[in-house]
Every structure is written in structure tokens, then in C-alpha cells.
Amino acid sequence: MxxxxxxxxxxxxxxxxxxxxxxLAQTATTTITGSINDRETRQAISGATITLVGTNISTISNTEGDFALKIIETTTKPSLLIEALGYKNSIQDIADIDNDIDIRLSPKSVxxxxxxxxxxxxxxxxxxxxxxxxxxxxxxxxxxxxxxxxxxxxxxxxxxxxxxxxxxxxxxxxxxxxxxxxxxxxxxxxxxxxxxxxxxxxxxxxxxxxxxxxxxxxxxxxxxxxxxxxxxxxxxxxxxxxxxxxxxxxxxxxxxxxxxxxxxxxxxxxxxxxxxxxxxxxxxxxxxxxxxxxxxxxxxxxxxxxxxxxxxxxxxxxxxxxxxxxxxxxxxxxxxxxxxxxxxxxxxxxxxxxxxxxxxxxxxxxxxxxxxxxxxMADENLGFGDPEFWGEYNVIEPERSIEAAIKKIKRNLEKDDNYRASLGGK
Structure with a gap:
């Protein structure tokens, strides 16, 4: 039965x-970018959590292991906590936030x-x-x-x-x-x-x-x-x-x-x-x-x-x-x-x-x-032509396929007379 x-x-x-x-007035920030990979296989690790130590500010890595985290510029010698399923936690001290950082996590078997x-x-x-x-x-x-x-x-x-x-x-x-x-x-x-x-x-x-x-x-x-x-x-x-x-x-x-x-x-x-x-x-x-x-x-x-x-x-x-x-x-x-x-x-x-x-x-x-x-979600085209659209907000880094789609949207917007007029004729 x-x-x-x-x-x-x-x-x-x-x-x-x-x-x-x-x-259907912003605080000055700087951005830390990088990628997270398996130390042994060099495979990208998606869905890893990246947190600014001592805060609740965080983001996650995309399917290609890439991430970007915006922090207040006055932060000195920031450290990142990286966590991912099946891997040991890692603390990354950021010495130079102008360059991409390569973070490699060690697998943990239990x-x-x-x-x-x-x-x-x-x-x-x-x-x-x-x-x-x-x-x-x-x-x-x-x-x-x-x-x-x-x-x-x-x-x-x-x-x-x-x-x-x-x-x-x-x-x-x-x-x-x-x-x-x-x-x-x-x-x-x-x-x-x-x-x-x-x-x-x-x-x-x-x-x-x-x-x-x-x-x-x-x-x-x-x-x-x-x-x-x-x-x-x-x-x-x-x-x-x-x-x-x-x-x-x-x-x-x-x-x-x-x-x-x-x-x-x-x-x-x-x-x-x-x-x-x-x-x-x-x-x-x-x-x-x-x-x-x-x-x-x-x-x-x-x-x-x-x-x-x-x-x-x-x-x-x-x-x-x-x-x-x-x-x-x-x-x-x-x-x-x-x-x-x-x-x-x-x-x-x-x-x-x-x-x-x-x-x-x-x-x-x-x-x-x-x-x-x-x-x-509202049908809104504006924003894809503005690289500073998100301002100080943290976002999930787009995968390459989404980046390609955004570039196409930007090209279409540049050809649109109404959009150019909204920018003051630029």
C-alpha cells in the first residue's frame, strides 16, 4: 500500500x-580580491565563506573560486577567515590589498x-x-x-x-x-x-x-x-x-x-x-x-x-x-x-x-x-553600465558566463538612445 x-x-x-x-553618503572602502583553491588538486573551491576577522562582514566564493570583499579603508592589517566544507579553516593576513591573493586550503578527512x-x-x-x-x-x-x-x-x-x-x-x-x-x-x-x-x-x-x-x-x-x-x-x-x-x-x-x-x-x-x-x-x-x-x-x-x-x-x-x-x-x-x-x-x-x-x-x-x-524581481536595465553601481555593498563575484552576459548588456545599453539620454547625452 x-x-x-x-x-x-x-x-x-x-x-x-x-x-x-x-x-516585476558612503564610507570609503577598498576591495580585497582573490581566489580559493584546493592545495593538492588546485581545483577551485566554490561556496567558501570569507569573513573579515573581528566583524560580521563576509562574502562567498563563486563557482570558479573567485571572491571580492569590500572593507573600510581605515582597516589596518586585515585578516580573513576562510571556511569551506571538507577543508581546514585558514586565517589569511592581508599584507598588500592591491593585489589578488591566492588562497589554498588543505583537505581535512575525519x-x-x-x-x-x-x-x-x-x-x-x-x-x-x-x-x-x-x-x-x-x-x-x-x-x-x-x-x-x-x-x-x-x-x-x-x-x-x-x-x-x-x-x-x-x-x-x-x-x-x-x-x-x-x-x-x-x-x-x-x-x-x-x-x-x-x-x-x-x-x-x-x-x-x-x-x-x-x-x-x-x-x-x-x-x-x-x-x-x-x-x-x-x-x-x-x-x-x-x-x-x-x-x-x-x-x-x-x-x-x-x-x-x-x-x-x-x-x-x-x-x-x-x-x-x-x-x-x-x-x-x-x-x-x-x-x-x-x-x-x-x-x-x-x-x-x-x-x-x-x-x-x-x-x-x-x-x-x-x-x-x-x-x-x-x-x-x-x-x-x-x-x-x-x-x-x-x-x-x-x-x-x-x-x-x-x-x-x-x-x-x-x-x-x-x-x-x-x-x-523588477525589470530594471539601469546599473549594468555603471561599474560602481553597488557602491560599498559586498556582492558575490560573477562567474565568467555572467560577466560575458553583463558585457553584452553594457554594449546594448551603449547603443540605446534613451539610455544615453539618461546619462546626459554621454
Whole structure:
């Protein structure tokens, strides 16, 4: 007998098929740039966290291992803390911030003998304890965060849409039932409608799509008391993360469970039992239920099929308490029109990295520019022609493919009479 679990509530990264796409005094700083690679293989390390020691200012490395971190110019002899999954932490003293720095991390392997797993009846019991210890392990006060958000839509390998934004987040404490809030500080957006082939994809939720990946704040989106029993949990090879030994718990839906549910890994501190990282993918077997979650509307004669839907969340620690630091969602779909021989492959990706934060009060959030979870990023072309557009804000360095797309946008803007007129005829 099959058990059916309805998880249609999990629509925070909804994809819609519509016509056409509509994605609805500064302190002096200097920039430290560099790349992070594996010391042994020289392979680029993506998703590494780079933090200015003694502050909450941070960024992450992109898929090519590159990063840029803006700091106040008066900072003397800055040091960077670099953390990455499976590697030893590294402290980098910056002697010359005018040059790119090459940071090489040493892999860290952890034997089962180094990690205490006794005392847990099963991996499932450990997962339950992780959520039961949320009050102890995660920041209880509300936080005001600054974060950078990037959203891309590709048709095959070509960038068809690019949206970027700096946002302010009122991050409610982990023991609070209040929803997080987001305020848009600055954004830019461009879309090549020709590549979207008259069918447009749009990512509903914008920055909320990555914020709701925070499974410790929003456990109901993946592990409810009901769905917890629908998974098999198992211990996998432990590793190191943020300088701490972590237990790795794998999970997958039980046989004969009709979801859709998820499969992935949870990275749990072996001492405090804090969840430090989670990666998971959606089981796409039940195509009808998957489409209910993500395809809200589409033109007649169009078939949409999910190819891959995956998520990632990373947490950071300060004074023994953990908080949301990075979220990512990747969604890939096949789109085929009736009487068309070939299908189109669209990939929607979004990521958000917290670049600074401070403890605040519940009523300190400036609601001017506040956005809703149903937002579609505004269609804004300005900014791509201005190299100083982001000012003092920290952002995730663009990959080479995105840099190429931005250069193309700049060239198109330079040819646009209205844009030149907005610059005073330059």
C-alpha cells in the first residue's frame, strides 16, 4: 500500500509559465580580491565563506573560486577567515590589498573514530535532537541582515535573464513564529526575450526563494512531524565544516511513498548538534505533483517537465550561536510546444549570501521598499553600465558566463538612445 504525502505547501520557489517575462553618503572602502583553491588538486573551491576577522562582514566564493570583499579603508592589517566544507579553516593576513591573493586550503578527512556517534539509537533520532536543540544552538534575537541576491535564467547554456539585488532582511529569532521580512535596497535586471522563445519563465518569490531554504527557521517545508516518518536516515562519512567535525546524515524517501519528497545530506556538529549545512533535491518521480508545486499556469499546447530541483543552505556561527548565511535554489525544466520537434531546456538559479548583520529589535525594520514573498524581481536595465553601481555593498563575484552576459548588456545599453539620454547625452 502506498502512502501519499501532500507537500504542495512547499511552493516558495514557484515557477510560472506566462507571456512574456516580467521580473516585476558612503564610507570609503577598498576591495580585497582573490581566489580559493584546493592545495593538492588546485581545483577551485566554490561556496567558501570569507569573513573579515573581528566583524560580521563576509562574502562567498563563486563557482570558479573567485571572491571580492569590500572593507573600510581605515582597516589596518586585515585578516580573513576562510571556511569551506571538507577543508581546514585558514586565517589569511592581508599584507598588500592591491593585489589578488591566492588562497589554498588543505583537505581535512575525519575518521569515524574521531567522531562520537554512540548514544544515538539511529540517524533519525539524531535528526530529531537537532531540531529539539534549536533554542540552544541558534540566535534567538531578531537580526538586521544585509544580503546580496542573484537570479539567472538560462536557455540551454545561454543567459536569458539576469537579476541582482542588495536587500535588507529582518531575520526573526529562531524561536519566534514571526515570518522574516525583506526590503529591497538596490537592484538591476535585464532580459533577452529573444532567447525565451515567446515562453517566459519567472521565479516567484525572488529573495524569499533562497531565504525559505532555512530549514531550521522553516522546518515545515521539508521535515514535518508527519513527513519525518516518510524518510530513511543513515550515517555517512563524517567531514569538517567551519573548523568543526560534523556528522553527515543522509536521507531519502522510503519505498512506496508517493511524495514528492526530498533526498539529501544534513551536516551536523558532532558536539553541539547544530545543523551547519543542508543539501537536498526533490524526488521528481511523481510528475503530476511536482508540476502542481511549480507550474502555476502555462499556455495551451505546452508541456513542462522538471529535470532537476535542488537546494542548499549554509549556517554561520558567532559566539556559539548559529544563523542563516547562504541559500541557493536550482530548478531545471524541459519545455516542449505542441508540433515542435525539439524541446527547450530552461534553468532557473538563485542564490543569496548574507554579507553583514547586527542584532536589532522587532520594530527596527524600515518597511520602506518592503517586498512580499510573491515578488517578481523588477525589470530594471539601469546599473549594468555603471561599474560602481553597488557602491560599498559586498556582492558575490560573477562567474565568467555572467560577466560575458553583463558585457553584452553594457554594449546594448551603449547603443540605446534613451539610455544615453539618461546619462546626459554621454
Amino acid at each position: 502506498k502512502t501519499i504525502y501532500n507537500v504542495t505547501k512547499f511552493t516558495w520557489a514557484s515557477m510560472l509559465m506566462l507571456f512574456p517575462l516580467l521580473i 575518521d569515524l573514530s574521531e567522531v562520537q556517534v554512540v548514544g544515538y539509537k539511529s540517524a533519525k533520532e539524531l535528526v530529531k535532537k537537532v531540531f529539539n536543540k534549536k533554542r540552544e544552538n541558534y540566535i534567538g534575537e531578531p537580526l538586521k541582515m544585509t544580503a546580496f541576491y542573484r537570479e539567472t535564467i538560462k536557455k540551454r547554456n545561454k543567459n536569458a535573464s539576469l537579476a541582482e539585488a542588495v536587500v535588507s532582511i529582518q531575520k526573526e529569532g529562531y524561536i519566534s513564529n514571526k515570518e522574516d521580512q525583506i526590503r529591497l535596497l538596490k537592484s538591476r535586471k535585464s532580459t533577452d526575450y529573444a532567447k525565451l522563445d515567446t515562453i517566459a519563465l519567472k521565479l516567484q518569490g525572488g529573495p524569499f526563494s533562497t531565504l525559505y531554504v532555512d530549514v531550521m527557521k522553516y522546518p515545515e517545508y521539508i521535515f514535518t512531524p508527519e513527513t519525518l516518518n516518510a524518510y530513511n536516515f543513515s550515517f555517512e562519512t563524517p567531514t569538517e565544516l567551519n573548523g568543526k567535525d560534523v556528522l553527515v546524515v543522509g536521507f531519502e524517501p522510503k519505498p512506496n511513498i508517493v511524495g514528492p519528497l526530498y533526498a539529501g545530506q544534513l551536516y551536523v556538529s558532532s558536539t553541539s548538534l547544530a545543523l551547519q549545512k543542508a543539501t537536498f533535491t526533490l524526488d521528481l518521480t511523481n510528475e503530476i505533483e511536482v508540476n502542481k508545486m511549480f507550474v502555476k499556469s502555462k499556455p495551451n499546447g505546452v508541456r513542462v517537465k522538471a529535470r532537476d530541483i535542488s537546494y542548499e543552505v549554509d549556517y554561520r556561527e558567532k559566539n556559539g550561536k548559529w544563523y542563516y548565511g547562504y541559500g541557493k535554489a536550482n530548478l531545471s525544466f524541459e519545455v516542449k510546444k505542441r508540433r515542435r520537434l525539439f524541446k527547450s531546456i530552461y534553468t532557473l538559479s538563485c542564490e543569496m549570501a548574507v554579507t553583514d548583520w547586527k542584532v536589532t529589535t522587532a520594530n527596527a525594520f524600515n518597511k520602506s521598499g518592503e517586498i512580499s514573498p510573491s515578488i517578481i
